[in-house]
Amino acid sequence: SQKIEQNSEALNIQEGKTATLTCNYTNYSPAYLQWYRQDPGRGPVFLLLIRENEKEKRKERLKVTFDTTLKQSLFHITASQPADSATYLCALHTGGGNKLTFGTGTQLKVEL
Amino acid sequence: GAVVSQHPSWVICKSGTSVKIECRSLDFQATTMFWYRQFPKQSLMLMATSNEGSKATYEQGVEKDKFLINHASLTLSTLTVTSAHPEDSSFYICSARGSRGEAFFGQGTRLTVV
Numbered sequence: 001s002q003k004i005e006q007n008s009e010a011l012n013i014q015e016g017k018t019a020t021l022t023c024n025y026t027n028y029s030p031a032y033l034q035w036y037r038q039d040p041g042r043g044p045v046f047l048l049l050i051r052e053n054e055k056e057k058r059k060e061r062l063k064v065t066f067d068t069t070l071k072q073s074l075f076h077i078t079a080s081q082p083a084d085s086a087t088y089l090c091a092l093h094t095g096g097g098n099k100l101t102f103g104t105g106t107q108l109k110v111e112l
Numbered sequence: 113g114a115v116v117s118q119h120p121s122w123v124i125c126k127s128g129t130s131v132k133i134e135c136r137s138l139d140f141q142a143t144t145m146f147w148y149r150q151f152p153k154q155s156l157m158l159m160a161t162s163n164e165g166s167k168a169t170y171e172q173g174v175e176k177d178k179f180l181i182n183h184a185s186l187t188l189s190t191l192t193v194t195s196a197h198p199e200d201s202s203f204y205i206c207s208a209r210g211s212r213g214e215a216f217f218g219q220g221t222r223l224t225v226v
């Protein structure tokens with residue numbers, strides 16, 4: 001069956017450290033993979049998109065990697081801040097690229 | 113990025129009544145919008161794809177007669193939850209697609225059916 005798996009347990013890290021979140025998928029062959037941030041009671045906000053032929057993408061303190069052999073994406077936040085605390089969702093283009101299918105998300109807590 | 117506005121942000125209704133949720137694209141035209149539902153601590157589940165000027169495409173297991181979708185213009189899609197029951201209580205979110213395939217989401221609507 002098709003699955004998109006993210007760590008269900010919350011990730012707690014200290015301010016200034018690098019947070020690394022994982023997204024693993026099975027039985028998909030996505031051309032694109034995306035990462036979103038969601039705050040409680042709010043809709044997700046788009047962060048980064050990475051294509052299957054790209055190994056790495058950066059945006060300010062964010063970095064995403066995409067390994068189609070491992071079927072895995074890693075999402076890094078460097079120099080993390082308490083304001084980075086949120087749930088982070090990965091999403092794959094599925095259904096011929098017309099749909100986005102989301103993982104369950106990982107909650108990140110950055111502590112002082 | 114594009115702006116998608118969703119209204120209302122929360123609503124409480126009595127069991128058996130209907131509730132309409134609006135989703136507007138404020139600074140662009142969206143021929144396609146997407147409606148999701150999210151239960152606490154769970155992922156966003158796609159309910160339906162709303163197509164301007166034509167019928168919506170519903171995902172398997174979603175009752176089209178219960179969740180009525182209308183996309184009458186390039187900037188507005190509506191979701192009506194008909195004859196709502198407590199099990200319909202959830203967080204409903206709409207989105208529109210950007211030029212790169214990224215999704216721009218509305219603020220979400222918290223529906224509570226009592």
